[in-house]
Amino acid sequence: MMRFMLLFSRQGKLRLQKWYTPVSDKEKKKITREMVQIVLARQPKTCNFIDWKDLKIVYKRYASLFFCCAVEQEDNELLTLELVHRYVELLDKYFGNVCELDIIFNFEKAYFMLDEFLIGGEIQETSKQSVAKAMEESDMLQETMEEYMSKPTF
Numbered sequence: 001m002m003r004f005m006l007l008f009s010r011q012g013k014l015r016l017q018k019w020y021t022p023v024s025d026k027e028k029k030k031i032t033r034e035m036v037q038i039v040l041a042r043q044p045k046t047c048n049f050i051d052w053k054d055l056k057i058v059y060k061r062y063a064s065l066f067f068c069c070a071v072e073q074e075d076n077e078l079l080t081l082e083l084v085h086r087y088v089e090l091l092d093k094y095f096g097n098v099c100e101l102d103i104i105f106n107f108e109k110a111y112f113m114l115d116e117f118l119i120g121g122e123i124q125e126t127s128k129q130s131v132a133k134a135m136e137e138s139d140m141l142q143e144t145m146e147e148y149m150s151k152p153t154f
Contacts, residue, residue, distance in 0.1 A: 002121035003070040012036045015103045020121030049077045
């Protein structure tokens, strides 16, 4: 089971965070700061797995963003890397070559996509087509609501 997923830039700016276990805000900040420091300090050619406390940290860099996940010791690191890659593929498909600005200005879409893909730290849907369809339906609903709300009332 995944404990949390963090997305941050090369400068250490947090762009997305999803926690799957209850953690206090103070502890979240401490863990986030520590994860950013650990991952950014590592050399580019080093392994993407780190043993940290009672968890495994799995991270991967895509362009200027680091995707960092904490999983339990008995979980498969390669499966977690594949999960991160699948999420990046979904973001790429939706945004068309996703970049940091897409995440910054459309964070609600990134969270929605993550929630369609993972629930409670476990894989919910492995099909990219199903997640893409859910995103399309969500966009259609949003457009319909915007049109409805913009019409004058009599």
